[in-house]
Amino acid sequence: MSAAPRPAVHVVLDPGVPAYGRKGCSVHVQGVLRRLVARSGGLPVHLVAARLGGEAPDGLGGVLVHELGRPRADGPAAAERALTALDERAALLVEDLVVGLERLGAGAPVVYQRYGLWSAVTLERARAAGATTVLEVNAPLVDEQARHRVLLDEEGAVALSCRAMRAAHAAVAVSGAVATWARELSGAPVTVVPNGVDAERFGPATGSGAGPGAPLLVGFVGTFRPWHGLELLVDAAASLVGTPDAVRLLLVGDGPTRGQVLARAAAAGVDVVAPGAVAPAEVPALLAGCDVAAAPYPAGEAYFSPLKLVEYLAAGLPVVASAVADVPRLLHDGREVLLVPPGDAAALAGALRRLVRDPALRGRLAAAGRDAATTRFSWDDVVARTLAAADAARAADGALVGGRA
Numbered sequence: 001m002s003a004a005p006r007p008a009v010h011v012v013l014d015p016g017v018p019a020y021g022r023k024g025c026s027v028h029v030q031g032v033l034r035r036l037v038a039r040s041g042g043l044p045v046h047l048v049a050a051r052l053g054g055e056a057p058d059g060l061g062g063v064l065v066h067e068l069g070r071p072r073a074d075g076p077a078a079a080e081r082a083l084t085a086l087d088e089r090a091a092l093l094v095e096d097l098v099v100g101l102e103r104l105g106a107g108a109p110v111v112y113q114r115y116g117l118w119s120a121v122t123l124e125r126a127r128a129a130g131a132t133t134v135l136e137v138n139a140p141l142v143d144e145q146a147r148h149r150v151l152l153d154e155e156g157a158v159a160l161s162c163r164a165m166r167a168a169h170a171a172v173a174v175s176g177a178v179a180t181w182a183r184e185l186s187g188a189p190v191t192v193v194p195n196g197v198d199a200e201r202f203g204p205a206t207g208s209g210a211g212p213g214a215p216l217l218v219g220f221v222g223t224f225r226p227w228h229g230l231e232l233l234v235d236a237a238a239s240l241v242g243t244p245d246a247v248r249l250l251l252v253g254d255g256p257t258r259g260q261v262l263a264r265a266a267a268a269g270v271d272v273v274a275p276g277a278v279a280p281a282e283v284p285a286l287l288a289g290c291d292v293a294a295a296p297y298p299a300g301e302a303y304f305s306p307l308k309l310v311e312y313l314a315a316g317l318p319v320v321a322s323a324v325a326d327v328p329r330l331l332h333d334g335r336e337v338l339l340v341p342p343g344d345a346a347a348l349a350g351a352l353r354r355l356v357r358d359p360a361l362r363g364r365l366a367a368a369g370r371d372a373a374t375t376r377f378s379w380d381d382v383v384a385r386t387l388a389a390a391d392a393a394r395a396a397d398g399a400l401v402g403g404r405a
Contacts, residue, residue, distance in 0.1 A: 003384070005041020007101040007109040009126070011048045013083075013090055014116030015070045018053020020060075024222060024307045025138070026053065027280050029114065031198055032136070034059050035383035036112060043106050046097055048090055048122075058281065066093060076150040083118035084160075091121040098129040108132045108394075110387065113164075117141050118156075120163035127167050132390050135168035137190065140181040140303065162186040169397070170390035175326045177303035191389050194330060196379035197310040202284045204316035204370065207291050208248075215248045215271065216356055219290035219317070221283055222308050224255030229296035229322065229342075234261060236296070236349035238268035245353040246271075252286055253277055287315040292355050292362070297322035299343030310377045313337070313369035318362040320351040330376075336368045 010033050017025045019033075037045050037059065046064045050071070056063065068089060071082035094111060101109040111126035112134040113119070127133045142158055145151040165171045165186040172193045173179035179190040208217035218237070222228050230251065240246045249270060251261070254277040265272045278286065287293065293312035302324035309327065312319045313336070321327060322342040333339040338354070340347035355362050 003039055003387070004107065005039065005043050006107055007040060007043040007045065007104060008036040009046045009048060009094055009097050009101075009109060009111045009131070010036060011090060011094060011111060011113035011122055012116070013048075013050050013068075013086060013119045013122065014114065015050040015083075017114065017116070018051050019047060019049040020056060021053030022277050022279055028138070028195065028307060030057050030060065030280065031196060031379040032112065032383060033063060034198065035379045036110070037063065038380070039383065039387075043104060044101060048094055048097075050086060054279075068093075076152050080118060080153055080156070083116075087119040087121050087160075090119070091125045094122050095125040095129050098126055098131045102130055110134065110390070112136065112386075113168075114138065115141065115161070115164065117145060118160055120160040120167060123164050123167040127169070132387075132394050133168045133170075134386055134390050135164055135171045136386070137165070137171060137173040137178055137182050138304075139174075140178060140185075142185070143181070158185065162188075165190070168390070169393040170386060172386050172389065174305035175303055176329075177325060181303070189393075191386075192326075193382055193385050194326060194377065195305040195307045195310060196377050196382035197307075197314045197373055198379055199314040199370075199374045199377075202311065202314040202316070202373075203288060205288045205290060205366065208289055210291060213244070215246045216291035217250055217289065218247045218352065219250045219252070219287055219293045219312070220295075220308075221252040221287070221311070223253050224251075224258035224261055226257060227298065229298045230257065230261045231264060232296040232298065232322075232343065232345045232348055233294050234265045234268065234270055234272075235345040236352060237265070237270045239346070239349045240353065240356075241269045245356045247292070247352055247356065248273070250274075250286065250290055252283070283311065284315065287312065287317060290315075290317055292352065293317040293319050294348070294352075295319065295321040296348055297324045297342045299341075302342065309337075310373050313377070314373035316366045316370040318355055318365035319369055320348060320355070322348075331372065332368075335365075336372045337365065 048066045073079040073082040111131040115137045165188040171190045182190045249272045251274045295309045323339040338351045
């Protein structure tokens, strides 16, 4: 039975997450938003965002957009205050939207917010106004901000994060590690719902057309940053240069380490195509022209749910991936993916060599991976599970209140 239509408001207040941009986090926002539109039955769906970063992607032209603007501030202290003020502005807007949507008589609207630092009031007021509230927790942002950037008011950031998690009928995290962090921080219940994929955007890969003995094309899509392990992929490919198992690399994306990675590849004689950042709509065609895909990660703390990994699977590519976070629990090693220890370039090279030499294995992995993506990792399933958890929590709250009365 299909879910009843319901209006929705998707809230993205982190200025580092352009809702209609090209980053992986942007793809995530768009995937969720498309499912909210699909489940709306023609009822209004609103997007409240700090910034868009681009035009409306396919399927989102009917979304009612409220771009609040990226806060400008001189220095970290002012930036923290500006983001808190942005939350207050968003709260007033979302509260008005909830009241207006409730007047449509279609039941309580959903307010589905992506967790961002310095935001709690928006979700609190949405819940008080009658919305069913969701908080999607993608990373331990308090820890990330303190470790990688500047966090002056850590106590304030923790307090607001706890308030946001408690204001949600359902707080959902993309991995077990993120859920544990959120539970320990807030004391609120947190459900694990891994990232998804719009599998219909990806057709089965046709391959690079490499003939017998020609190097296979290994694809990577993502930001050039240290935690994406591109140096590992380059080193693995470098160890195969000059052998019958040599591979070529397609590195799609941009970022602060791009120049360094490409220089490393050139010095080692690795054949690389690097088109830079592309729109999400261009990714399926690029992956379709690959023979293999790679999701390498360095050793160390890993708490994410790799979006690129499920996109590779949806594209019908055999995948080599580092066994990080929940990946070994979610995918069957040797059947749906080849897993290697994180940070191990030699093991990564060995897995690539194995795929070069065994076309039958490539075919089996591609088929099983595509099946996993379509049956277990769709955005439709992600949003359905999330909303079911929120509805159950809301119903339990109502029953508890009624019982006390």
